[in-house]
Amino acid sequence: MAGFQWPWEYTFPPFFTLQPHEETRQQQLKVWSDLFLKYLKHTNQFTLGVNDQNLPLFCNESIKRRLSPELILLILEKLQGSGHAAPLDKRRQEWQVYWYTLEEYGNMVYDWIQETGQTNSVCTLYEIASGESTTQLDFHGVDESVLLKALRVLEEKGKCELIEMDGSHGVKFF
16 A cells, blocks of 8 residues: 555564464554554544455455454454444444544544633534644544544533534534
């Protein structure tokens, strides 16, 4: 994939097979977890299917290796444990992956709101995720469903209130 820097491990065939030694396996899962986040951020993706077997992330054709669905699931579960993913279905086949945790997204948005003097005002999710004033910020381009979850975290802390209007959402910050 043009522009994406694969780590050296991606060309190492054993990297694609779950390692039996505990310490090696934990390091392998950490490297894969980091790679998932970097790759998805680079490709601007927020969802993954365990069976998306042709995705370059899961398959290195140059060395004829691919991740098994079981190993993909283990990596996604590790990401879930760190707050970077959540299953979208009961069978755990479709996942939403967050480049940052929901709390981190919420804090970034709240910091921006405070820095720009927008407390006690209402913003749309579109303004926050795709507005011209956020283009240089890490949360710009975030999937609106991910943003909504992050804002719910802020709402639980009393920092904002979500408002639903005709099927779309707005948010008032305190």
